[in-house]
Amino acid sequence: MTDSMTRASATTAVVLLATTPACRLTCAGGTLLDRITDQLTLLPVRDVQVVTSGGGAGADLRGVAKIARAATGTLVVLPGDLVAHTEALAQLLEHPARGSAALVSLDAGGGPLCPPVRVEGGRVVAAGSSFHTVPDANATFRGVLQAGEADLASLADVAEELAELADTGRLGAVTAVEAVDLLLVGLVRAGARIRATQLGPLHADRVTGQATADGAIGRLAEVDEEQVRLDAAIKDRDGFFATFCVSSWSRHLVRPAARLKLTPNAVTGISVGLAVLAAIWFSAGNRGAQVAGAVLLYLSFVCDCLDGQLARYTRMFSSFGAWMDGMADRLKEYVVYVGLAIGFAAGMPWSGGGPDGIWHLAVAAMILQVVRHALDFSYGGSRADARRVGELWSKPVRSLLESTDEVSHDAPRRGVLKLSLALEHESVTRWLKRMIVLPIGERMALIAVTAAVFNARVTFMALLGWGGLAVVYQLAGRIARTAR
Incomplete structure (x- = not known):
């Protein structure tokens, strides 16, 4: 199911996947879902549609497909269990190129919540999940995927195809946690040009428990976002x-x-x-x-x-x-x-x-x-x-x-x-x-x-x-x- 919050005079719509228990973990001011929703109010976001748990990865992917079919402009998909700097989200959402992009960190070590990808020439050319492997990976995906208007139809198509494969067990034991990872895999394999938006010294981590959430939030304070923003402004x-x-x-x-x-x-x-x-x-x-x-x-x-x-x-x-x-x-x-x-x-x-x-x-x-x-x-x-x-x-x-x-x-x-x-x-x-x-x-x-x-x-x-x-x-x- 979905509910929406309308914003005026913005250029990007967001699909927020609140489908994992970690979304309800607590932090200052409420839950992780509340925290990321508040961050989105600071960014040029026209509309936020929250997809809640409703039947596993297949159901979540079909929800994304339905939204993508009706969307115009840029559409961003991100999980509600993400702990990230606002500046990290802004580097993707406020980029002048409104095409497809993914938030990545240039480290080769992947994991269940940061799957491996391969970046070449500033683009994501291969992406992984628990089912899909990436030889010679040189980066990890950090859970934020943007689809440009030209790729919305492809996003809807791959979401529906992935939903069918997940429901029939042909992708192995994939869960709702991997929905956004699978969407990146689908877009890359469909031939979409995915710009790799690099985190640099900023953080964007998905979490599973209260201890990891507290640790991730603590790491955010170690980075001066304003200084990172200034450094990024210099070629x-x-x-x-x-x-x-x-x-x-x-x-x-x-x-x-x-x-x-x-x-x-x-x-x-x-x-x-x-x-x-x-x-x-x-x-x-x-x-x-x-x-x-x-x-x-x-x-x-x-x-x-x-x-x-x-x-x-x-x-x-x-x-x-x-x-x-x-x-x-x-x-x-x-x-x-x-x-x-x-x-x-x-x-x-x-x-x-x-x-x-x-x-x-x-x-x-x-x-x-x-x-x-x-x-x-x-x-x-x-x-x-x-x-x-x-x-x-x-x-x-x-x-x-x-x-x-x-x-x-x-x-x-x-x-x-x-x-x-x-x-x-x-x-x-x-x-x-x-x-x-x-x-x-x-x-x-x-x-x-x-x-x-x-x-x-x-x-x-x-x-x-x-x-x-x-x-x-x-x-x-x-x-x-x-x-x-």
Whole structure:
């Protein structure tokens, strides 16, 4: 049976499985079920439907199937015996991608309440239960499963199929405790793309008795959720300059910006304003102005990093904001090119400048950047289109009655993957790979340093040389991936 609690102005519906005795274990303020219900009120949840015990795993799965058939938008399934940080739930429920996802911990040791899974490329590619085994497992599922709107029909189908298999005993001695684990198995084997939302230092544990519940709740207090949230807002795979020369201290601006109620779009606007001021100073053409322009350009890039960090910290995501951020990056860079060219063309004595050829270099640098961005966007778009077409034509459905969940990979792919992972573990190689493509942080640093120390001609020549190398490297990589 089910009962529902309606919430206004939210985007996600939740199915709360209150089907195990552990849901009624006590904690401060009531039961574990009360605790998780209270946590959901703090999150963007439109509706919570509580499924109570009514006949074992089969009945519970059919209840989920019925709700999924009628659902619109995103649907989250989680057990009522879960003891978790609110921030752990928020990392999944408030993620801007509303697709299917599962909460996982990157440890290989599984158990009855944390079944093994295998994560590759940020996705769950194999999942287990008491019946289904996962060779080479490298993570565990922590009981929270989100189905995107595109996968609701698949969720309903696999729930009904699993219910039939459970009722007839063909899945062994599965119980209602495993309902959400079985749903993850079913979705993965139906070919759904399940994003792996990693717990990191946070906790999310299912419990069976009062002692384990008390211990799990006690462990929650050992973690500073606010600090984890801030750490998660800082990119861990950014460029060298952004990581060590900006994010190392801009992280301290995130909370003050949030307290001032600055929006990410407002910070983006400040970044654009600083870049325009930098261009104006560059256009003056004298040494002091070049140095001032370089400082303003650096501060503009700091704000460029800060707007993303603030968006991730406050979870104020929007398609318009993402578009605005990308367009602002291009605008800032090209305005600075113009300012540098004007200043050099003025022919100040110290620079040895003049109009001859500088505009050709500026236009060439601009065209090179346009080509690079076109390559990035066209390649990403073509990969996304190919993936969508492939999924529509042929989903890799695997039988739920196969006890071992194997995912086939061709040998060359495994070799390339192993080599890539080995290079990522080498610190020097990892940073060289990120720097060689001349990301925006390195470009801003290159412009600022060469403009302040040398002149615009040196700046444009450096951009063309490093940018040309980056294009060759990116093209070679894309061609190799496409051929593979």
